[in-house]
Amino acid sequence: MPVINYIEADGTEYSVNVAEGVSLMQGALDNMIDGIIAECGGCCVCCTCHCMIDPAWSDAAGSAAADEAEMLEMVDNTEETSRLACQVKVTSAMEGMVVRLPESQY
DSSP states (O other): OOEEEEEOTTSOEEEEEOOTTSBHHHHHHHTTOTTOOOTTSSSSSSOTTEEEEOGGGHHHHOOOOHHHHHHHTTOTTOOTTEEEGGGOBOOGGGTTEEEEOOSOOO
16 A cells, blocks of 8 residues: 655644555545545535645646536635545555645635
């Protein structure tokens, strides 16, 4: 299982194992990381799993599909590498990935 490094807005870091094929959102929930709320449970109909992929890992995470990009337009504090964690599935290429979480979820 790849290790994913989640960093909350206050600097708290979590290095957790997330199984391949599981979303970054589910990995955070399974490991009780508070920075992800996931109100819609991963259906890409809310923005409460917003995260920022470290730029060094943006290729591994891929690009947002049209529906995800549309949802991200509703978030005030997006960055170039913003994603909805429910839409990023973990692969072996993500070993060591850094995922930053915003100060709050909307």
